Amino acid sequence: MGLAAKKQDATEARLAALSLPSGAGWADAARVEAVSRFRAMGLPDRRDEYWRFTRPDDLNLPKAPEAAIFDPQEAPVYSDIDRLQIVFRDGVFDPEASDDLSLEGIEIERLATATTKDIHWSKDIYGVLEARGQNPVARPFAALNTAFATDGIVIRATGQVSKPVHLRYLHEKIDSDAILHFVIRVEPGANLTVLENGPAAARFNKCMEVDVADTGIFNHIRTQGRDHERRAITHLFARLGEESSFKSFTMTANGVLTRNEAFIELTGDNASAHIAGAAMGDGDFHHDDTIFVTHDAVNCESRQVFKKVLRNGAVGTFQGKILVKEGAQKTDGYQISQSLLLDEDAQFLAKPELEIYADDVACSHGSTSGAIDESALFYLRSRGVPENEAQALLVLAFLAEAIEEIEDEAIADDILGRLEGWLSRHRG
Amino acid sequence: MLNIKNLHVKLEEEDKAILKGVDLDVPAGAVHAIMGPNGSGKSTLSYVLSGKNGYEVTDGEATLDGADILAMEPEERAAAGLFLAFQYPVEIPGVGNMTFLRTALNAQRKARGEEEISAADFLKSIREKAKSLKIDADMLKRPVNVGFSGGEKKRNEILQMAMLEPRMCILDETDSGLDVDAMRLVSEGVNALRDEGRSFLVITHYQRLLDHIEPDVVHIMADGRIVKSGGPELALEVEKNGYADLLGEVA
Ligand SMILES: Nc1ncnc2c1ncn2[C@@H]1O[C@H](COP(=O)(O)OP(=O)(O)OP(=O)(O)O)[C@@H](O)[C@H]1O
Ligand SMILES: [Mg+2]
Numbered sequence: 314m315g316l317a318a319k320k321q322d323a324t325e326a327r328l329a330a331l332s333l334p335s336g337a338g339w340a341d342a343a344r345v346e347a348v349s350r351f352r353a354m355g356l357p358d359r360r361d362e363y364w365r366f367t368r369p370d371d372l373n374l375p376k377a378p379e380a381a382i383f384d385p386q387e388a389p390v391y392s393d394i395d396r397l398q399i400v401f402r403d404g405v406f407d408p409e410a411s412d413d414l415s416l417e418g419i420e421i422e423r424l425a426t427a428t429t430k431d432i433h434w435s436k437d438i439y440g441v442l443e444a445r446g447q448n449p450v451a452r453p454f455a456a457l458n459t460a461f462a463t464d465g466i467v468i469r470a471t472g473q474v475s476k477p478v479h480l481r482y483l484h485e486k487i488d489s490d491a492i493l494h495f496v497i498r499v500e501p502g503a504n505l506t507v508l509e510n511g512p513a514a515a516r517f518n519k520c521m522e523v524d525v526a527d528t529g530i531f532n533h534i535r536t537q538g539r540d541h542e543r544r545a546i547t548h549l550f551a552r553l554g555e556e557s558s559f560k561s562f563t564m565t566a567n568g569v570l571t572r573n574e575a576f577i578e579l580t581g582d583n584a585s586a587h588i589a590g591a592a593m594g595d596g597d598f599h600h601d602d603t604i605f606v607t608h609d610a611v612n613c614e615s616r617q618v619f620k621k622v623l624r625n626g627a628v629g630t631f632q633g634k635i636l637v638k639e640g641a642q643k644t645d646g647y648q649i650s651q652s653l654l655l656d657e658d659a660q661f662l663a664k665p666e667l668e669i670y671a672d673d674v675a676c677s678h679g680s681t682s683g684a685i686d687e688s689a690l691f692y693l694r695s696r697g698v699p700e701n702e703a704q705a706l707l708v709l710a711f712l713a714e715a716i717e718e719i720e721d722e723a724i725a726d727d728i729l730g731r732l733e734g735w736l737s738r739h740r741g
Numbered sequence: 742m743l744n745i746k747n748l749h750v751k752l753e754e755e756d757k758a759i760l761k762g763v764d765l766d767v768p769a770g771a772v773h774a775i776m777g778p779n780g781s782g783k784s785t786l787s788y789v790l791s792g793k794n795g796y797e798v799t800d801g802e803a804t805l806d807g808a809d810i811l812a813m814e815p816e817e818r819a820a821a822g823l824f825l826a827f828q829y830p831v832e833i834p835g836v837g838n839m840t841f842l843r844t845a846l847n848a849q850r851k852a853r854g855e856e857e858i859s860a861a862d863f864l865k866s867i868r869e870k871a872k873s874l875k876i877d878a879d880m881l882k883r884p885v886n887v888g889f890s891g892g893e894k895k896r897n898e899i900l901q902m903a904m905l906e907p908r909m910c911i912l913d914e915t916d917s918g919l920d921v922d923a924m925r926l927v928s929e930g931v932n933a934l935r936d937e938g939r940s941f942l943v944i945t946h947y948q949r950l951l952d953h954i955e956p957d958v959v960h961i962m963a964d965g966r967i968v969k970s971g972g973p974e975l976a977l978e979v980e981k982n983g984y985a986d987l988l989g990e991v992a
Contacts, residue, residue: 686833687794688831689831689832689833691792691793691794691815691831692827692830692831692833692885693833693836693841693845694792694814694815694816694819695791695792695793695815695816695818695819695824695825695827696819696824696841696842696845696849696901696905697816697819697820697845697846697848697849697852697905698816698844698845698848699814699816699848699852700814700816702844702848703816706836706840706841706844707833707835707836709835710833710834710835710836710884711835713835714835
């Protein structure tokens with residue numbers, strides 16, 4: 314059988330295992346369109362330009378590979394932060410475990426409720442930002458998500474939201490295959506923070522579409538939790554209006570497979586987009602960040618800061634692009650991707666790209682891969698700092714530029730504590 | 742305090758002997774100086790004593806108050822009271838000077854079974870000591886040695902020494918790169934620490950430093966051995982005539 318035929322068979326097998334939700338109201342059309350988008354792209358394989366570093370096999374399978382449930386034996390992240398908590402168990406909204414969804418300055422509804430209303434703001438975003446993000450690079454799992462999402466939440470911030478909205482994903486069944494879709498709209502002048510954490514399922518496909526209107530502010534902090542065997546493919550699509558601000562930070566610890574894609578478009582002048590990640594892997598760990606930032610307006614700023622700490626066969630990959638469209642003058646674009654390899658078995662693969670069609674721009678990108686600085690390690694030890702602690706200090710120093718992208722101090726401290734915890738558990 | 746007997750050291754990676762039988766005894770409360778031509782092995786001695794990788798001890802021993810320091814990890818040597826002011830202090834981006842010093846101080850205390858220093862006491866102490874070395878608050882906040890001038894790095898070494906209060910201080914060319922005023926500051930810093938329970942081994946090329954920090958004994962090192970020891974007048978002789986006469990005399 315030819316490769317193309319193989320791809321088509323795999324795609325059809327994947328589709329056959331899923332069913333479109335019935336009675337999805339206006340979303341029916343969006344879902345059907347997404348199916349045809351997905352079918353046209355097909356499931357990825359190694360020949361696809363942006364799948365050379367990451368094997369999609371486990372994501373392509375019709376059934377989710379099993380993943381053992383992991384007890385992290387620590388208080389969940391964000392525990393000390395006043396927040397509105399929304400809980401999902403293996404990809405299903407749990408109203409009992411969740412807080413009341415009403416909160417000043419914000420409208421929160423379950424996706425299934427929103428889609429049955431004839432007129433709804435989320436109609437203009439659901440599957441729309443995802444579809445925009447399919448060009449020039451195909452993201453088949455995002456289309457699959459739009460088509461088959463079984464649950465999700467739509468959030469509309471209309472003013473100063475008094476506390477962060479926390480999406481908490483619990484993993485309880487060893488073979489769960491969750492597909493969640495979130496639609497977020499930040500209205501002009503509104504300010505919203507979304508927190509996420511948890512392994513979610515044995516296999517997790519998550520898509521988040523974020524539309525930030527002029528002068529809106531969106532902050533996003535995510536921790537991808539510690540179940541070792543879980544697989545995750547996530548997409549973050551964002552469209553930014555004039556003078557808006559977007560910040561996203563992700564911490565990933567453990568997980569045999571994580572691919573986080575982001576597609577961020579700066580469409581209004583003077584907008585700012587920061588996206589950062591800190592990933593730590595030991596052993597059977599594959600982490601992939603695939604990030605596209607498109608400048609399509611004047612005087613916008615973007616930053617991509619991705620750091621990975623890898624050991625014992627762990628693999629990290631980074632594919633990142635800054636695309637500056639014609640006319641997007643005064644663009645200030647920055648991208649850095651770095652890995653710290655704690656031994657010789659770890660591996661980092663990077664594909665940093667700049668594509669610029671405007672002449673008055675300042676863009677820079679860099680990618681490095683290196684080991685712990687032995688002379689710094691000795692210097693610390695010569696002052697009495699034990700080797701493990703000295704190594705942890707140097708690792709945290711390496712991650713600092715990414716962690717600095719977290720605006721809220723309490724959250725940054727919480728994340729820092731998790732990183733320290735991970736490092737103390739994973740010592741050579 | 743520090744006793745070195747017949748110490749032989751070669752590079753781990755290649756068959757190159759660097760120290761070829763060093764004998765040295767620094768008693769408690771004493772200040773000893775080591776001078777010697779470039780490449781004679783002075784820094785190597787200081788590195789081997791503090792536990793840097795890359796060297797292999799092929800013979801001999803080194804003890805600190807009778808304890809075999811060569812068998813200890815670098816951090817254990819530090820906790821035992823050994824301190825090396827580096828010839829080339831290392832830059833550590835991302836680790837704040839204060840964090841670094843507090844972590845080090847508390848790690849040493851913990852290793853010795855002592856209580857951690859409180860944040861307030863630490864702040865008070867470091868501010869005081871930094872002030873006398875003319876190290877400003879901004880330098881304390883910056884990452885360890887990053888962007889420091891040569892002289893600032895050396896002053897920072899002395900600040901660390903003052904904070905950690907080691908018993909055996911090895912200063913490797915702490916005077917090089919210092920302007921006249923900084924030399925005085927650093928010497929004052931060192932002299933303030935002089936105590937009957939604390940010893941110094943001062944490696945230098947210049948007699949000038951020894952005007953400020955007066956040594957009890959001056960040793961001359963050449964080709965991996967201490968070839969001559971004497972009083973402070975030995976340093977004056979080096980200053981005046983160089984090493985040729987001295988070494989010729991020995992040979
Ligand atoms: N890691 C190393 N690799 C190769 N050669 C080394 C190494 N360490 C020391 N050496 C060599 O050992 C000899 C002694 O070096 P060392 O730095 O101890 O000299 P020194 O007396 O401190 O000199 P200086 O006065 O220039 O500081 C030199 O020839 C040096 O090149
Ligand atoms: Mg030297």
